Amino acid sequence: MKKRPVLYGGQAIIEGVMIRGQSRAALAVRRPDGLIIRRSIPLESWANSSLRNIALLRGVLVLLETLLVGMKSLTISANEAAADDNPEDGAQLSNVAMATLLGVSFVLGIVIFFLIPVFISRLVDHSGANNFVANLVEGGIRLALFIGYVWIIGKMNDIKRVFGYHGAEHMVVHAREAGEPLTVESVRRFPPAHPRCGTSFLMTVVLVSIVMFMFFPREPFWFLVVSRIILVPIIAGISYEFIRFAGTHQGNILVRLFNSPNLLLQDLTTRQPDDGMMEVAITAIEYAIAIDEERAAPSDDASQMSSDPYKAVFDDTEPAATSPTADLDPPTNTPGD
Numbered sequence: 001m002k003k004r005p006v007l008y009g010g011q012a013i014i015e016g017v018m019i020r021g022q023s024r025a026a027l028a029v030r031r032p033d034g035l036i037i038r039r040s041i042p043l044e045s046w047a048n049s050s051l052r053n054i055a056l057l058r059g060v061l062v063l064l065e066t067l068l069v070g071m072k073s074l075t076i077s078a079n080e081a082a083a084d085d086n087p088e089d090g091a092q093l094s095n096v097a098m099a100t101l102l103g104v105s106f107v108l109g110i111v112i113f114f115l116i117p118v119f120i121s122r123l124v125d126h127s128g129a130n131n132f133v134a135n136l137v138e139g140g141i142r143l144a145l146f147i148g149y150v151w152i153i154g155k156m157n158d159i160k161r162v163f164g165y166h167g168a169e170h171m172v173v174h175a176r177e178a179g180e181p182l183t184v185e186s187v188r189r190f191p192p193a194h195p196r197c198g199t200s201f202l203m204t205v206v207l208v209s210i211v212m213f214m215f216f217p218r219e220p221f222w223f224l225v226v227s228r229i230i231l232v233p234i235i236a237g238i239s240y241e242f243i244r245f246a247g248t249h250q251g252n253i254l255v256r257l258f259n260s261p262n263l264l265l266q267d268l269t270t271r272q273p274d275d276g277m278m279e280v281a282i283t284a285i286e287y288a289i290a291i292d293e294e295r296a297a298p299s300d301d302a303s304q305m306s307s308d309p310y311k312a313v314f315d316d317t318e319p320a321a322t323s324p325t326a327d328l329d330p331p332t333n334t335p336g337d
Contacts, residue, residue, distance in 0.1 A: 059240025139210030167192030200262035
């Protein structure tokens with residue numbers, strides 16, 4: 001039986017793009033001198049074990065791995081984007097610091113988007129509204145907080161550039177999935193929104209939580225609070241399964257209907273990229289593909305210039321004879337996300 005091709009995906013980082021492959025994430029970042037560097041980050045083995053084949057659970061694993069790899073990618077890109085003559089002097093986050101940042105981010109996310117709506121909606125409870133109405137109001141507050149947060153950060157100049165790279169990341173993934181050449185001219189024809197976007201995942205989490213909590217009792221109050229916390233992994237699992245299904249069934253009318261809010265939200269989180277941003281995104285996805293096809297050795301410990309030929313696998317001294325190609329046959333491996 002023919003295996004499905006790899007479904008590439010990634011995220012925008014500071015002045016660059018990260019693309020997740022099968023065993024590594026490939027980064028491309030534009031330095032202040034205009035040159036593009038490439039780098040790789042090993043994926044977490046615990047997130048890519050046989051547990052990843054279990055529905056619902058894999059959504060939680062993907063979420064945790066995405067947060068961890070994303071934090072590492074942002075750290076590297078920040079160092080490279082601020083580099084002058086010696087970009088490798090930038091300090092890297094330790095594992096403890098990384099875990100602390102992720103933990104704080106996770107707690108703040110639950111407090112802001114799950115618990116604050118609960119406490120505000122208690123005003124509706126005290127007005128005599130039934131559980132259904134109070135839960136609906138709580139969900140509306142959660143949705144408003146999320147959209148408001150995305151809208152506010154999108155007004156920051158630095159974030160506007162990140163959103164441009166976000167659009168470029170989506171466009172190269174579109175081109176790859178359509179079997180089109182990975183060139184600026186070809187990539188430019190595709191939209192900056194994509195159904196498998198991480199923003200779509202977060203929006204789906206909010207919408208699924210509204211539906212799920214709508215039928216839960218609101219008393220006693222401790223149960224109301226605890227349920228909003230312990231059900232987050234289940235909501236994340238359900239949301240991931242929907243995004244995964246939507247990404248491979250884009251022609252389905254029902255999928256397009258339910259996914260339309262996600263694509264609309266991407267009007268806030270993506271910008272039309274310039275040619276330079278698309279060049280960076282192309283470099284990232286080409287490097288991810290080359291590593292997966294064993295045409296390029298990973299560069300986990302030091303950055304490489306994108307103009308350099310790929311270093312051959314199993315060769316620590318001589319670079320590969322061939323340079324990255326733009327039009328590649330789809331790999332026949334299992335999906336990487």
